[in-house]
Amino acid sequence: MTKAIAGFSKLSKEEKIDWIASTHFSNADDAVKTIKKYWNSDADLQKLHDEFIENTITNFYLPFGVAPNFVINGKNYTIPMTIEESSVVAAASKSAKFWSTRGGFKATVLNSEKIGQVHFMFSGDKGKLETFFVQIKSKLFSDTESITKNMQKRGGGILDIELRDKTAELENYYQLHATFETKDSMGANFINSCLEQFAKTLKEEALQFELFSATEKNIQVVMSILSNYVPNCIVRAEVSCPVQDLKEDKNISQEEFAEKFVRAVKIAEIEPYRAVTHNKGIMNGIDAVVLATGNDFRAVEAGIHAYASRSGKYSSLSHAKVENGIFTFWIEIPLALGTVGGLTSLHPLVKIALEMLGKPSAHELMQIVAVAGLAQNFAALRSLTTTGIQQGHMKMHLNNIINQFETTEAERALIKNHFKENTVSHSAVVDFIENLKK
Structure with a gap:
């Protein structure tokens, strides 16, 4: 059992690391080596990161990706996304491309109190x-x-x-x-x-x-x-097109796709067990952009989930309908975001993210973030109601499984080629690698 330490915050960074390594790890040298491996070689940049929070010992990296081809209110965007989960960026990008030829996304801020x-x-x-x-x-x-x-x-x-x-x-x-x-x-x-x-x-x-x-x-x-509950700080994002323009999957008609999609949303509206996972998918897109732009994703999460429960029952954040042959899919969510102050003026990659988005106002960023959530939800529901969610997700997850093993580039190529036509699962990949090694 680790003994308590007095005055930890007053120790230097090196002293903090030495104490942690010697009291928490069986191999202190390896622990120190790993911790220091993630320090930035630019001393000034490392000092900046050290001062974001307290008792800093190193940096924890997350991937910074981009989803291109978003058309929002007639304007083209490449959206930055910071997230560790595979398939999220790919799904957002696929939705963006799909809707870019169908009028794009429409977004508006309804209120900002x-x-x-x-x-x-x-x-x-x-x-x-x-x-x-x-x-x-x-x-x-x-x-x-x-x-x-x-x-x-x-x-x-x-x-x-x-x-x-x-x-x-x-x-x-x-x-x-x-x-x-x-x-x-x-x-x-x-x-x-x-x-x-x-x-x-x-x-x-x-x-x-x-x-x-x-x-x-x-x-x-x-x-x-x-x-952090801001029910009067609301942004709406939506997409719509004639049902006949939804054709993309040769295995399902446009009419059947629209019907199954709307029904899937209705289930999330009435069933909390489904609504939680449904909304989690929306937050995959929202949180990734909120984090990349230096905003407080914990506050956003808390406020949005409270809003999803405002009727007294947890429900879907998104909605869908077909009327007069027109398919419409939309979301209304509370978002309190900023583009000045906080990390927006300190973190170099946050500056990059905001410049990539054209240095948006807070209202514009609210619209972009809501669209990212809607795009993510559309991609998930499209997969769920057609091919199933695992087929695409596990293909994207394949690299993460392979990286758990020591493989050569030639072996990686063989593994990826094999799973182009075969179902990806952790056990299937492990079995294939073991046979390959033999």
């Missing part, structure tokens, strides 16, 4: 609290002017502040519920700074409010924090 809350406890007369809030609301705005002035110059700022009574769910619990527009920035620090000032003003003004009793003056702020 973000939300933050001051959670506080008030044990007193609700009517007096409401009167108090009306009286101090303008001061909540004025006391944050030093924080909001630069954001206001860019067209953003605080949109509104509401007092919300949550005492039915938790005794004495109220909120200041604020909405924000943060333009091209992710806005987390901006929103949280505003909220903390709201909390300070709330407590200070309560002490001066004449109608409050001594007990009522003692408002207890529990926390002030933005919400």
Whole structure:
């Protein structure tokens, strides 16, 4: 059992690595060698990466791929994707090419409000609290002017502040519920700074409010924090074409394909077990672009899955229909993204990703990300309702299986050639390699 260590954060990077290697690994030298192998040879770039987080010892690499041929609102894009899962980039690229000759993707931002809350406890007369809030609301705005002035110059700022009574769910619990527009920035620090000032003003003004009793003056702020649930920050992406234009697979008619596709989406709308996997496929595309562009994919995931449950039952994020001979497939999702601030101005590959996309605004990036999710979902559903998901996925996964074994280039060529016509599975590849080695 590893002993606890005091003052670990104060150790140098070399000292951290030495301690980890000596206490956690049977072969300390090999561990150190592997850890240092992933250091960047550019010392300045390595220092930049070291300072992104705390207690850094090395870099963890993920592939940075691209999916070309996306047509979004009439404009061509090559979309950067950072992900470790095989077949995701290929699937997105295949969808992009398919729809590029059928009108492309249409996307629009329906709203872009973000939300933050001051959670506080008030044990007193609700009517007096409401009167108090009306009286101090303008001061909540004025006391944050030093924080909001630069954001206001860019067209953003605080949109509104509401007092919300949550005492039915938790005794004495109220909120200041604020909405924000943060333009091209992710806005987390901006929103949280505003909220903390709201909390300070709330407590200070309560002490001066004449109608409050001594007990009522003692408002207890529990926390002030933005919400990653942004149901009013919505982007819609869609594709549509005549059913007769869906022809691509010679083994299934256009009409049958459309019918099976729509039915598959309907199943995800009503069956949570299917909806989770269905939406996971959508997030394969979304997360890959969010990560490549330096945005917070954990926040995006949390907000989107909450949105998928907004009816009280977890359901599909995408929808499909056939009306009057027209096939339509669409998605509406909450996305709070930024193209300035955070990693967007620090990480060299994030800069590359954003420049590849034409230096998009936050709204444009929201559209691109939603399209990536829809494209991924289309590719998965097309496979599921025709050839099955494993055929294509395992072909892409073949390299990962081969890389687990020591093989020569000649052997790799023989393996890949064999599995062009044979079903790929881990056991089948292992058996073939073992026979090859014999």
